[in-house]
Amino acid sequence: MADKEEKLLRLRHSFSHVMAxxxxxxxxxxxxxxxxxIEHGFYYDFDLPRSITPEDxxxxxxxxxxxxxxxxxxIRKVINKKEALDLFKDQPFKIxxxxxxxxxxxxxxxxxxxxxxxxxxxxxxxxxxxxxxAFKLLTIAGAYWRGDEKxxxxxxxxxxxxxxxxxxxxxxxxxxxxxxxxxRRLGRDLDLFSTHEEAGAGLIYWxxxxxxxxxxxxxxxxxxxxxxxxxxxxxxHIGKSxxxxxxxxxxxxxxxxxSPMSIDEQDYYIKPMNCPFHILMYKTRMRSYxxxxxxxxxxxxxxxxxxxxxxxxxxxxxxxxxxDAHIICTPAQIEGEILEVLRFSLxxxxxxxxxxxxxxxxxxxxxSVGDDEQWEKARASLKKAIDTQGLAYDIDEGxxxxxxxxxxxxxxxxxxxxxQMTTIQFDFNLPERFDMTFIDQDNTEKRPxxxxxxxxxxxxxxxxxxxxxxxGAFPVWISPVQAAVIPVAPAFYDYAVKVENILKEAxxxxxxxxxxxxxxxxxxxxxxxxxxxxxxxxxxxxxxGHVSVRTRKGEQKNGLPVDEFIAFIxxxxxxxxxx
RNA sequence: GCCUUUGUAGCUCAGCAGGCAGAGCACCUCCAUGGUAAGGAGGGGGUCAUCGGUUCGAUUCCGAUCAAAGGCUCCA
Numbered sequence: 001m002a003d004k005e006e007k008l009l010r011l012r013h014s015f016s017h018v019m020a021x022x023x024x025x026x027x028x029x030x031x032x033x034x035x036x037x038i039e040h041g042f043y044y045d046f047d048l049p050r051s052i053t054p055e056d057x058x059x060x061x062x063x064x065x066x067x068x069x070x071x072x073x074x075i076r077k078v079i080n081k082k083e084a085l086d087l088f089k090d091q092p093f094k095i096x097x098x099x100x101x102x103x104x105x106x107x108x109x110x111x112x113x114x115x116x117x118x119x120x121x122x123x124x125x126x127x128x129x130x131x132x133x134a135f136k137l138l139t140i141a142g143a144y145w146r147g148d149e150k151x152x153x154x155x156x157x158x159x160x161x162x163x164x165x166x167x168x169x170x171x172x173x174x175x176x177x178x179x180x181x182x183x184r185r186l187g188r189d190l191d192l193f194s195t196h197e198e199a200g201a202g203l204i205y206w207x208x209x210x211x212x213x214x215x216x217x218x219x220x221x222x223x224x225x226x227x228x229x230x231x232x233x234x235x236x237h238i239g240k241s242x243x244x245x246x247x248x249x250x251x252x253x254x255x256x257x258x259s260p261m262s263i264d265e266q267d268y269y270i271k272p273m274n275c276p277f278h279i280l281m282y283k284t285r286m287r288s289y290x291x292x293x294x295x296x297x298x299x300x301x302x303x304x305x306x307x308x309x310x311x312x313x314x315x316x317x318x319x320x321x322x323x324d325a326h327i328i329c330t331p332a333q334i335e336g337e338i339l340e341v342l343r344f345s346l347x348x349x350x351x352x353x354x355x356x357x358x359x360x361x362x363x364x365x366x367x368s369v370g371d372d373e374q375w376e377k378a379r380a381s382l383k384k385a386i387d388t389q390g391l392a393y394d395i396d397e398g399x400x401x402x403x404x405x406x407x408x409x410x411x412x413x414x415x416x417x418x419x420q421m422t423t424i425q426f427d428f429n430l431p432e433r434f435d436m437t438f439i440d441q442d443n444t445e446k447r448p449x450x451x452x453x454x455x456x457x458x459x460x461x462x463x464x465x466x467x468x469x470x471x472g473a474f475p476v477w478i479s480p481v482q483a484a485v486i487p488v489a490p491a492f493y494d495y496a497v498k499v500e501n502i503l504k505e506a507x508x509x510x511x512x513x514x515x516x517x518x519x520x521x522x523x524x525x526x527x528x529x530x531x532x533x534x535x536x537x538x539x540x541x542x543x544x545g546h547v548s549v550r551t552r553k554g555e556q557k558n559g560l561p562v563d564e565f566i567a568f569i570x571x572x573x574x575x576x577x578x579x
Numbered sequence: 580g581c582c583u584u585u586g587u588a589g590c591u592c593a594g595c596a597g598g599c600a601g602a603g604c605a606c607c608u609c610c611a612u613g614g615u616a617a618g619g620a621g622g623g624g625g626u627c628a629u630c631g632g633u634u635c636g637a638u639u640c641c642g643a644u645c646a647a648a649g650g651c652u653c654c655a
Contacts, residue, residue: 518617534615
């Protein structure tokens, strides 16, 4: 497996060089930046005399195929810095890269056919190792040189490349599937949510069916939290500048905050986070070590400024609801609390059908608050929790926030894509800033530990991922409509309504379709709406008090007594199973 | 915010060397409708994203703005 990945990496990197050569043939004045292999393919950044178009991509592909069929070797050569600077004297980006290399670094260049590039490698041995029918140029994008918006914008060409045409085809199929599952498309088709440009970008409107799902998710979430020893809070949406000054948000987070509104000549800010409010509640009375730990949760809606170019459906918005909680505890309790949060989180993901989860542990950055001992204790408890759960993890050395280390969880969806959702963050900053204290056993004032955590992350993003994970065909317990009653003809509309009422009585979300369509159209509509169960009713069913069940998967079970169907669907709901 | 592309009916999309705006689906009405993925007929619906410019005349050409898509950076 590792061998295969290594091989793919060489191929993709080589395709990237071949593309660069093709682009150079088309535009002899091209300046080259960088062109690495990436997941599923490769890219290369160029500075070009004009914007390239999708038609250009086809031409570039053709030239690439010609180059590949020339059976050119990839030849590696080691040169010294002076030679390198001379070789790339017309390539300012390469010069910059060379000058950035450490003095003792070995500088290598790779040449195939007419093209030589500064490159560490590795590459395929020969262009004949590249299958000319196993790659495709996909998209053109702008990208800053070295990812810095102060630098010039280059043109990036993305391509996908594989060992065989068959793998390419299946990747293109996968891309089609990604498009089909796009939550923005499904959100409209299934009537779940909308956004309104005329009323503001990045703000979500939840339609009845989307809102229904949201209440199901939130009800479940709250119940689980109460069961796990959390209390629920409500806090305001705005706060005076004193609050945000004290918390430090005005100093360190203001680029994400909206301008203040003036109320009685005081500046009020809409909240980008919930924590300061929870802290004020903590400070309303003296806290004893006996009160700790406090686990305070809130589905708190926050607003953050996001640059217009980054907004994306439900996944990146300007107003969202965090499934937030703050755990305030003694240093001695911290390890157990972290363990419990992680366990809780994994259970939550399991309930919604996600089981592949990876942890990222971010440790102390150079600039930080809090003493080393605190950091170490926190890091150790995070690490221990990950180990106890047996999670796969990566360590992001120095990647923590200045106020504390954290674990982020990335969950994998049905298409194998990773989404960063859960975050568990220590905070050594706010307890200090707000002077939070508790009275310990020895009757001295001590500083509590504080942990922020969001399990689903944000309800909006979670919903977007949920939609894509299930392609809109939600498990029965989440489906906004669990059953559609479809009479075969108007003569059975009365019975259809009767069955609908019986199911409603049993708390099943059901709709009887007694409209003007013919039965076939009703089945098609229910199918397109991804309703789990269709109950088809005609004379046979009415006279026996039965229903005939068609699932959205096309399975069929005829002549089921209504009670039996209720018991059946109740079990599906109870066990959180799919159809 | 920046780069590229895009914006015509609720949705998917035609159209136009500058000269009265089109289809399918959806919606409404009527007719029809007894068995597992679209019954039929008729009808309503558009300041061609917005604002400005060029022109006798702009949905079409030009500019700005807004929004969307794919990226860059950042993040729940």
